[in-house]
Amino acid sequence: MLAILEGAVGASVLALTALGLSLVFGVMRVVNVAHGEFFMLGAVVAWFVSTSIAGHPAIGFLAALAIAPLIAGAVAVLVDRLILKNVAYDPEATIVGTIGVLYILQQSALMIYGPEARPVEPPFSHRIALPWLEWGENGLAFFYPWGLSITSYKLFVIAAAISILLAFWLILSRTRLGLIMRATQMDRETALAFGIPVQRVYSIVFGLGAALAALAAVLIVPIQQAHYLMGHDPLLLSFIVVIIGGLGSVRGTIFAALLIGMSDGVISVFLSPTLSKILATLLVALVLVFRPQGLYGKKMA
Amino acid sequence: MTQTPKTSRRRLLKSAGAGALLAASPLIGRFASAQSSAPIKIGFQQHSTGIGAAYGRWYGRTTDAAVKMINDAGGINGRPVEIIAEDDGTDPKRGAEVVEKFSNQHGCDVAFGTLFSHVVIGSAPAAGEQKIPYFVVSEGHHVASGALNRYTLQPGITDVKSQVQAMAPYVSENLGKKVTMIFPDFAFGHDHRDFFTAAIEAQGGEVLEHIAVPPAETSFTKYFPKIPRETEVLYHVMVGPAVLTFVKELGEFFGPSSPAIFGFIDSLEAVDLASPGLEFLEGTYFWEGNPRYAQADQTEYDQAFRAAVGVDDNGASVSDPSDVSTYAHMFGCWETLNIIKAGMEASDYQSAADRQKLIEAVEAMTEMPESMQHPQGPKLFNGKTHQVFGVQYISRVENGRLVKVHTTSIEDTLYPDEVDYTTQSF
Numbered sequence: 150m151l152a153i154l155e156g157a158v159g160a161s162v163l164a165l166t167a168l169g170l171s172l173v174f175g176v177m178r179v180v181n182v183a184h185g186e187f188f189m190l191g192a193v194v195a196w197f198v199s200t201s202i203a204g205h206p207a208i209g210f211l212a213a214l215a216i217a218p219l220i221a222g223a224v225a226v227l228v229d230r231l232i233l234k235n236v237a238y239d240p241e242a243t244i245v246g247t248i249g250v251l252y253i254l255q256q257s258a259l260m261i262y263g264p265e266a267r268p269v270e271p272p273f274s275h276r277i278a279l280p281w282l283e284w285g286e287n288g289l290a291f292f293y294p295w296g297l298s299i300t301s302y303k304l305f306v307i308a309a310a311i312s313i314l315l316a317f318w319l320i321l322s323r324t325r326l327g328l329i330m331r332a333t334q335m336d337r338e339t340a341l342a343f344g345i346p347v348q349r350v351y352s353i354v355f356g357l358g359a360a361l362a363a364l365a366a367v368l369i370v371p372i373q374q375a376h377y378l379m380g381h382d383p384l385l386l387s388f389i390v391v392i393i394g395g396l397g398s399v400r401g402t403i404f405a406a407l408l409i410g411m412s413d414g415v416i417s418v419f420l421s422p423t424l425s426k427i428l429a430t431l432l433v434a435l436v437l438v439f440r441p442q443g444l445y446g447k448k449m450a
Numbered sequence: 451m452t453q454t455p456k457t458s459r460r461r462l463l464k465s466a467g468a469g470a471l472l473a474a475s476p477l478i479g480r481f482a483s484a485q486s487s488a489p490i491k492i493g494f495q496q497h498s499t500g501i502g503a504a505y506g507r508w509y510g511r512t513t514d515a516a517v518k519m520i521n522d523a524g525g526i527n528g529r530p531v532e533i534i535a536e537d538d539g540t541d542p543k544r545g546a547e548v549v550e551k552f553s554n555q556h557g558c559d560v561a562f563g564t565l566f567s568h569v570v571i572g573s574a575p576a577a578g579e580q581k582i583p584y585f586v587v588s589e590g591h592h593v594a595s596g597a598l599n600r601y602t603l604q605p606g607i608t609d610v611k612s613q614v615q616a617m618a619p620y621v622s623e624n625l626g627k628k629v630t631m632i633f634p635d636f637a638f639g640h641d642h643r644d645f646f647t648a649a650i651e652a653q654g655g656e657v658l659e660h661i662a663v664p665p666a667e668t669s670f671t672k673y674f675p676k677i678p679r680e681t682e683v684l685y686h687v688m689v690g691p692a693v694l695t696f697v698k699e700l701g702e703f704f705g706p707s708s709p710a711i712f713g714f715i716d717s718l719e720a721v722d723l724a725s726p727g728l729e730f731l732e733g734t735y736f737w738e739g740n741p742r743y744a745q746a747d748q749t750e751y752d753q754a755f756r757a758a759v760g761v762d763d764n765g766a767s768v769s770d771p772s773d774v775s776t777y778a779h780m781f782g783c784w785e786t787l788n789i790i791k792a793g794m795e796a797s798d799y800q801s802a803a804d805r806q807k808l809i810e811a812v813e814a815m816t817e818m819p820e821s822m823q824h825p826q827g828p829k830l831f832n833g834k835t836h837q838v839f840g841v842q843y844i845s846r847v848e849n850g851r852l853v854k855v856h857t858t859s860i861e862d863t864l865y866p867d868e869v870d871y872t873t874q875s876f
Binding site (some may be wrong): 265266268 | 502
């Protein structure tokens, strides 16, 4: 149980982050190496917001939940306008460009925010513990805390991530914006011919991708802490997820995030955390060899 | 893709000139330091960024305070001390480059200040090659184990082997004999694993399980189910930016039903004990290199040391109570700088040519009484192993403060020599 829940927390945050990366690639064909830094940006902004607002931690947290994705999104739109547009979204140039953005964001965070890891107080946190049951010599015996122990906040993270994912899916499949985004994804030239402002769509998508990463970071930061180097791991895991799931496929991304997150939780509890990383990497290699387009990806023409 | 680099004559001359300048710079440095009024340059290898940043910040403040004290008292051999700080990013490769830079570019007399053991191990060979005395403030056992070289010394802080050895009797007598250890998976954590396991077995106890956590880990709950149920004492030591998460998740995992907990304060260095989620630490025990909270029997030296560095009675910065210091370690910078001063004065140090005399002078040191130069407590230096030994403190969390409950003797921390650096040639 503990393993599954720990895995689910990881998986839900991972799904949000990876979805941002996958969206950007799917629509824009841009491999955003700076994605992890937008994650970090979200966490750092969350710290600034929650510490500058007095009162109950929940108020600060809610404010952070709203402000952090907006700021990360705005920075991303700026990056899109200033950098990506000027290299004409050339796949190689954008990789180099976003590596630059990665360092700019990371070092600015170091200069402004400092090198410390700082905690954000969770809006609520109750410890929920169920004992481990075992039929022993004296009948049924309880063992605390080796059964299940989790905090209510962690459950909230899972629920929040699921609802955000659902909302995102609705936007993509039911609204005009989603339609435009899907059209741009399918064929940029035709979309342009039909009067879709592709440049604006690109900006929005890049901003949205960053905002998703920031949102995931705000959710995780009361569990972990905001630190200027924290973008590295989510970036790596997001790439793993996106490769397994298939670049640009929402369904694949979520499925792969669940797979990686859950297996990470379960394998680390029962075997070793290093082994789970090895398995994830192995999975990537296998997918690349046998199904280069990813589990749910469509073959490119 | 269109341009290929061409080497013109002008460019070649330019780079040759730059090379010549670079090659000449250590000479300039040497001439400068040969003049009697020129400052003595101490290269400070600082963890300003990376996982050691909190330590780097406080090592910096302590170093500045110690240098101020030394300069106010007339400097070393009548010359002022100048600190040249370079960030090593808490990275071994960068660390070695920084040591080379101190020697070649800045013309430093000595290098000093490194904490993280992997950086020490990565940098020490460079110090040996450059033949620059390298005073580390690291706690690692690698100096006394003989793994490094004659140029590397640790006279200002005790090593992990002596610390854990002195803790084992207290743990087995007062807390329990069945121990589970959680430690970071690199040299420093392995020192804990190896030496504490041996020390607790010597006390008739045993370690049920070793749980190694990769140093870059950010979430820890998944490791805790591996703690065996019959554990009586949980021994934890953790480093890096995620230490608060580690301790918080430990509390969430155990709730009110935990075994006795004994930790190294490293798990909470630079972290406020009053942070939310840490309430469960009440009544648990910590090793402290130097008590963070001013104790009832505080010495005048500790009081003056706090005032000089700018630390209040709760171990936090006087200007910002939320900026908690790395009090259990940073005294090492203060004491090391004072030893460099004493060594330079004993050897009548004038220039880089006297570096070997300086090392021999430090090797000749033995007892260091508790004083303004050694505010943490009395020490005993072993010139053969280049390692200092000193008293250790055990504190208990009472009402959210660390209260000292036990002080070991220096004898508790001694162990047989594993190396004799003095037999190595320079």
